[in-house]
Amino acid sequence: MNNNQIFIFKIVVIGDEGVGKTSLIKKYTQGSFEKDYIKTIGAQFTRYEKEINGDTIKLIFWDIAGQSDFNFLNPLFYKESRACIIVYSLEKNDLGNESFKHIENWHNELNKYCRNIPVILFANKVDLVEENELDTTKIQKILKKQNFLGYYITSAKTGQDVIAAFNTIINELYYKFKALSSV
Ligand code: G3D
Ligand code: MG
Numbered sequence: 001m002n003n004n005q006i007f008i009f010k011i012v013v014i015g016d017e018g019v020g021k022t023s024l025i026k027k028y029t030q031g032s033f034e035k036d037y038i039k040t041i042g043a044q045f046t047r048y049e050k051e052i053n054g055d056t057i058k059l060i061f062w063d064i065a066g067q068s069d070f071n072f073l074n075p076l077f078y079k080e081s082r083a084c085i086i087v088y089s090l091e092k093n094d095l096g097n098e099s100f101k102h103i104e105n106w107h108n109e110l111n112k113y114c115r116n117i118p119v120i121l122f123a124n125k126v127d128l129v130e131e132n133e134l135d136t137t138k139i140q141k142i143l144k145k146q147n148f149l150g151y152y153i154t155s156a157k158t159g160q161d162v163i164a165a166f167n168t169i170i171n172e173l174y175y176k177f178k179a180l181s182s183v
Helices: 021-029 094-101 103-113 136-146 162-181
Strands: 006-014 034-038 043-052 055-064 083-089 119-124 150-153
Touching: 006 021, 006 103, 006 162, 021 043, 021 055, 021 083, 021 162, 043 162, 055 162, 083 094, 083 103, 083 162, 094 103, 103 119, 103 136, 119 136, 119 162, 136 150, 150 162
Parallel strands: 006 055, 006 083, 083 119, 119 150
Antiparallel strands: 034 043, 043 055
């Protein structure tokens, strides 16, 4: 099999303002990234490259710059996304509660523009709560209902599970497109 292939994946990172989207991308890309901002769409994108089995994976993470809710995102934001990360915050306050409630809204919005792309859920800011007191049945329920690929409990602050979480969705894409490219 040819192992010098290049794959380019656009991944959109969505969720309420303040849940940690930008911090998570920053943590994952560890400073070795290229960042840019598209004013007309209100989005920023971060380029990052990694290697899997000798293949080059060029990643472009899109996230919303500043305030934007699920009703006001430009369709161009979602265009040709290969995967989606929905982030909410575990904080026990309005931001945390609202961001969990809005997961479905974000997912519905995504589905208007991207059909059948893998979606993974990040429950972020775990450093602010007692992890052993977390009610994961609530997460399991939404996972099943929305048919998400899976979920990770993360902290952009401590770095907990951030790399594993991103790698799961990236590996999913890589093995899918690698298989397609070799038929
Ligand atoms: P957004 O891009 O989703 O809007 P940001 O969110 O990445 O800008 O994060 C919003 C605030 O939450 C930031 O604080 C950031 O430092 C903080 N934050 C993000 N992730 C975590 C986390 O996992 N744990 C903790 N404790 N804080 C987090 P400021 O104060 O800079 O606004
Ligand atoms: Mg941000």
